[in-house]
Amino acid sequence: MTIIEDSVPVPAPRKGGADDGPLLEVRDLHVEFHTREGVAKAVNGVNYSVSAGETLAVLGESGSGKSVTAQAIMGILDMPPARIPQGEILFRGQDMLKMSGEERRKIRGQKIAMIFQDALSSLNPVLSVGYQLGEMFRVHQGLSKKEAKAKAIELMDRVKIPAAAARVNDYPHQFSGGMRQRIMIAMALALEPDLIIADEPTTALDVTVQAQVMDLLADLQREYNMGLILITHDLGVVADVADKIAVMYAGRIVERAPVHELYKRPAHPYTRGLLDSIPRLDQKGQELYAIKGLPPNLLRIPTGCAFNPRCPKAQDICRTDVPALLPVSEQDGTELVGRGSACHFWKETIHG
Amino acid sequence: MGRYVARRLLQMIPVFIGTTLLIFLMVYALPGDPVRGLFGDKGGSPAVIASLRHQYGLDQPILVQYYHYMKDMILHFDFGTQIASGRPVTDVLSEAFPVTLRLASLSFAIEVVLGIALGIWAGMRAGRFADNAILLVSLLLISVPVFVLGFILKVVFAFQLNWLPPNVNDSTNYNELLMPAFVLATASLAYVTRLTRTSVAENLRADYIRTAIAKGLPRRRVVGVHLMRNSLIPVITYLGTDIGALMGGAVVTEGLFNIQGIGGTIYQSIVRREGTTLVGLVTILVLVYLLASLLVDLLYAVLDPRIRYA
Amino acid sequence: MPDVTKTDVQTAVATDGGATTPVAAPAAKPEKSRSLWGDAWNDLRHSWIFGVSAVLILLLLTITFFPGLFTDTDPIKGDLAKHFLQKPKLGHVFSADWLGYDQQGRSVYARTIYGTRASVAVGFGTTLAVTVVGGLMGMIAGYFGGIVDSILSRLTDVFFGIPFLLATMVVLTSFPDRTTWVVIGALAAFGWTQIARVMRGAVITTKQADYVHAAKALGASTPRIMFRHILPNTLAPVIVVSTISLGVYISAEATLSFLGLGLNGVSWGNDISDGGNQIRVAQWIMLYPSIMLSITVLAFIMLGEAVRNALDPKLR
Numbered sequence: 006m007t008i009i010e011d012s013v014p015v016p017a018p019r020k021g022g023a024d025d026g027p028l029l030e031v032r033d034l035h036v037e038f039h040t041r042e043g044v045a046k047a048v049n050g051v052n053y054s055v056s057a058g059e060t061l062a063v064l065g066e067s068g069s070g071k072s073v074t075a076q077a078i079m080g081i082l083d084m085p086p087a088r089i090p091q092g093e094i095l096f097r098g099q100d101m102l103k104m105s106g107e108e109r110r111k112i113r114g115q116k117i118a119m120i121f122q123d124a125l126s127s128l129n130p131v132l133s134v135g136y137q138l139g140e141m142f143r144v145h146q147g148l149s150k151k152e153a154k155a156k157a158i159e160l161m162d163r164v165k166i167p168a169a170a171a172r173v174n175d176y177p178h179q180f181s182g183g184m185r186q187r188i189m190i191a192m193a194l195a196l197e198p199d200l201i202i203a204d205e206p207t208t209a210l211d212v213t214v215q216a217q218v219m220d221l222l223a224d225l226q227r228e229y230n231m232g233l234i235l236i237t238h239d240l241g242v243v244a245d246v247a248d249k250i251a252v253m254y255a256g257r258i259v260e261r262a263p264v265h266e267l268y269k270r271p272a273h274p275y276t277r278g279l280l281d282s283i284p285r286l287d288q289k290g291q292e293l294y295a296i297k298g299l300p301p302n303l304l305r306i307p308t309g310c311a312f313n314p315r316c317p318k319a320q321d322i323c324r325t326d327v328p329a330l331l332p333v334s335e336q337d338g339t340e341l342v343g344r345g346s347a348c349h350f351w352k353e354t355i356h357g
Numbered sequence: 358m359g360r361y362v363a364r365r366l367l368q369m370i371p372v373f374i375g376t377t378l379l380i381f382l383m384v385y386a387l388p389g390d391p392v393r394g395l396f397g398d399k400g401g402s403p404a405v406i407a408s409l410r411h412q413y414g415l416d417q418p419i420l421v422q423y424y425h426y427m428k429d430m431i432l433h434f435d436f437g438t439q440i441a442s443g444r445p446v447t448d449v450l451s452e453a454f455p456v457t458l459r460l461a462s463l464s465f466a467i468e469v470v471l472g473i474a475l476g477i478w479a480g481m482r483a484g485r486f487a488d489n490a491i492l493l494v495s496l497l498l499i500s501v502p503v504f505v506l507g508f509i510l511k512v513v514f515a516f517q518l519n520w521l522p523p524n525v526n527d528s529t530n531y532n533e534l535l536m537p538a539f540v541l542a543t544a545s546l547a548y549v550t551r552l553t554r555t556s557v558a559e560n561l562r563a564d565y566i567r568t569a570i571a572k573g574l575p576r577r578r579v580v581g582v583h584l585m586r587n588s589l590i591p592v593i594t595y596l597g598t599d600i601g602a603l604m605g606g607a608v609v610t611e612g613l614f615n616i617q618g619i620g621g622t623i624y625q626s627i628v629r630r631e632g633t634t635l636v637g638l639v640t641i642l643v644l645v646y647l648l649a650s651l652l653v654d655l656l657y658a659v660l661d662p663r664i665r666y667a
Numbered sequence: 668m669p670d671v672t673k674t675d676v677q678t679a680v681a682t683d684g685g686a687t688t689p690v691a692a693p694a695a696k697p698e699k700s701r702s703l704w705g706d707a708w709n710d711l712r713h714s715w716i717f718g719v720s721a722v723l724i725l726l727l728l729t730i731t732f733f734p735g736l737f738t739d740t741d742p743i744k745g746d747l748a749k750h751f752l753q754k755p756k757l758g759h760v761f762s763a764d765w766l767g768y769d770q771q772g773r774s775v776y777a778r779t780i781y782g783t784r785a786s787v788a789v790g791f792g793t794t795l796a797v798t799v800v801g802g803l804m805g806m807i808a809g810y811f812g813g814i815v816d817s818i819l820s821r822l823t824d825v826f827f828g829i830p831f832l833l834a835t836m837v838v839l840t841s842f843p844d845r846t847t848w849v850v851i852g853a854l855a856a857f858g859w860t861q862i863a864r865v866m867r868g869a870v871i872t873t874k875q876a877d878y879v880h881a882a883k884a885l886g887a888s889t890p891r892i893m894f895r896h897i898l899p900n901t902l903a904p905v906i907v908v909s910t911i912s913l914g915v916y917i918s919a920e921a922t923l924s925f926l927g928l929g930l931n932g933v934s935w936g937n938d939i940s941d942g943g944n945q946i947r948v949a950q951w952i953m954l955y956p957s958i959m960l961s962i963t964v965l966a967f968i969m970l971g972e973a974v975r976n977a978l979d980p981k982l983r
Contacts, residue, residue, distance in 0.1 A: 375828075379826070516947060
């Protein structure tokens with residue numbers, strides 16, 4: 006379905022990135038919010054990395070810190086109330102947290118772009134989509150208004166918006182939800198960035214449209230060989246698109262794994278709970294499993310493993326010791342590449 | 358668009374009739390008599406009074422008077438005669454109107470420039486010291502009644518410092534108009550500041566501002582284009598309706614600084630119970646108000662593409 | 668049935684699918700249940716604006732009801748021979764000659780204290796009248812809609828179209844004997860429009876809520892729906908407008924008095940107007956009632972501001 010018009014040149018696959026390490030690496034990132042009620046620890050030591058052409062899915066409930074991590078990478082957190090007490094965010098080996106505001110601004114949009122969940126509120130309601138798309142070229146590449154508009158139409162064509170030339174002067178509210186999300190994608194894609202962060206890009210859409218938008222995003226990613234961080238709470242979306250998954254809970258990564266291994270053999274009770282709560286046709290008539298309890302209050306994260314109050318396997322040690330994210334191995338001791346679990350009882354969980 | 362304007366104009370007709378009738382009824386149905394007022398406490402002879410009353414049509418039923426008045430006004434642009442001076446009300450109007458217009462324009466300029474600038478400043482620093490300080494000042498400006506402020510400024514700038522003249526002798530001299538214009542502007546100025554501040558602070562947290570930052574736009578573009586384009590919509594609509602309010606609100610200010618504008622004339626005609634003059638002046642103000650609010654609605658739709666003419 | 672699948676996963680995973688804004692992300696609030704009013708009260712208690720205005724208003728109410736606590740001087744009888752335009756003795760705090768005397772030899776301090784009652788009475792009286800009348804008009808227009816709404820809305824436009832101060836001035840010139848009730852009546856006659864508009868808007872929004880449809884479907888009577896189901900949800904904006912208008916009406920009353928069309932009797936506006944004539948020789952006659960007046964209006968406008976901040980979640 007990737008029909009590309011002749012006039013649109015297919016960009017050559019990028020080099021770099023893969024040879025000199027990952028595109029983006031987050032190291033021990035902490036983010037806290039200073040609120041009236043106290044300090045909310047939204048992100049508590051997150052590590053992950055993405056290489057060019059790779060898709061990392063970050064999975065978690067709202068409040069798990071997945072969006073906050075993404076916003077920290079983009080540099081669009083409101084500080085204050087947010088604060089980054091420690092951690093590094095390396096983009097092509099350079100720590101972005103140490104860069105000047107102007108250096109970071111030049112990375113935003115050009116090197117790293119973001120797709121937001123709700124395209125209606127994320128697009129400026131009083132500016133035409135053509136203006137908002139063209140703005141990328143005008144600001145970052147110094148194109149004229151006219152050139153920018155031509156580029157905007159080209160972009161809208163590329164994300165398969167019908168009659169792009171006729172609709173370029175329309176406003177966001179005049180588009181359907183799916184089309185609006187395509188415009189968001191086009192905007193992120195405009196300057197062919199190295200990395201795209203998509204924060205729940207399909208949550209606000211109808212299920213049928215969700216699939217189309219996801220396919221489009223995946224196609225474009227392959228075409229441009231971009232790194233993609235896909236933030237979602239929907240396990241269904243992840244399976245087809247992602248290469249690897251990081252599951253977050255209370256601001257930490259509790260499990261990481263290549264996508265299919267995670268589905269086959271989860272190594273953390275939380276992941277297992279998530280998987281068990283997907284309705285399946287072969288279990289028709291049975292009661293659907295649900296993780297009991299509520300996500301933790303970030304002002305008062307439980308001691309030990311944050312998941313312990315909701316965990317069916319919790320022992321005393323879970324209430325006192327914070328489990329580290331440790332490599333996961335087979336029963337015979339061979340390490341499972343790219344897997345890790347932050348559970349004291351990962352062995353029982355994966356092999357039990 | 359054309360249909361919408363037509364419908365709005367049609368809607369204005371009953372409001373226009375209702376407003377003029379209401380002011381007419383208030384002036385003529387309530388006790389008090391302009392002819393008697395003419396003679397003051399001495400009182401004229403009953404015969405003279407009766408003939409004057411007949412001459413001005415005051416002996417007819419109110420609705421008949423209203424009908425004649427409106428007919429003359431609409432067909433012949435004749436607003437009647439000012440009883441005290443015997444001059445046509447249109448003459449009085451054409452003399453007073455430019456004065457008030459100058460005063461109101463100067464006020465309007467002060468209100469727009471200062472109000473929006475302070476509002477943006479406070480809104481961008483919501484919750485911080487500058488914001489609180491501007492909030493306090495604007496609350497103070499709203500709280501101090503116009504006539505108190507006028508007196509204070511007069512005492513300080515005219516009598517103590519001798520910087521500005523206490524009264525306006527030449528209404529074309531903007532130097533003399535400066536103090537009254539500021540006094541007239543204060544309340545609206547404070548509202549514009551508050552409105553801009555709220556709007557800026559609210560839009561600053563909007564998702565599309567986050568998008569604009571994520572696009573890597575420079576800060577002045579995020580603020581100047583994305584934030585302002587949205588934040589100023591409610592401010593501009595408020596400013597539109599305020600034009601009418603400024604002209605009507607000039608009663609106190611004009612009295613305070615001895616300016617012979619619409620406000621001063623209205624005050625005189627209220628005290629003297631000059632029905633015809635009063636109704637004529639208020640009719641003009643109502644027309645200004647109605648047209649301004651229509652203009653604001655149209656402007657709103659131009660500024661915000663989400664608004665459809667329904 | 669893809670739709671069901673999606674919803675079920677969402678509920679099971681217990682997400683709300685949203686909360687991407689940084690402030691909302693750690694929105695794990697304390698467990699105790701919160702209502703709009705509970706939240707608002709919590710907000711109010713922490714607001715310095717509310718604290719200052721509450722103290723001022725309590726003081727003003729005390730002065731209104733017990734002026735004798737503050738002075739035992741008669742505000743009406745003056746001694747021309749002894750005190751004609753006597754200068755203030757700022758050291759004599761709370762005594763009759765503290766703030767000086769006016770051109771009729773009356774104590775400015777006593778008059779300022781006794782003038783409080785007129786302003787506060789007009790402020791509260793007008794606000795009450797306006798809220799009831801405007802609220803009712805807005806409720807009827809918003810609830811019934813159609814032709815009723817059209818007529819009431821045009822009527823509101825008519826009363827709104829005439830400049831407020833001018834209209835009240837015209838009414839008041841007809842009354843030589845301007846008691847508190849007359850002034851309240853004149854102010855309320857043209858002041859109700861704003862509340863009516865706010866109320867109408869709020870009712871129209873609330874009317875479309877599902878629980879109102881549910882109440883209707885269950886056969887609740889019209890008055891019951893109006894007052895039990897709709898009214899509580901329209902109160903917030905009405906209360907905000909009412910609180911602010913308290914200050915506005917006090918200011919309006921003083922302005923009318925200043926123009927010679929206000930209350931008969933002791934009132935700040937009258938004194939400021941009188942003092943204006945002596946402005947070059949005896950500023951104190953005007954100054955102290957002006958200060959009291961401004962503080963009073965400020966107190967109520969600050970209260971309105973605090974209430975607005977507390978009740979309007981958008982402004983947080």
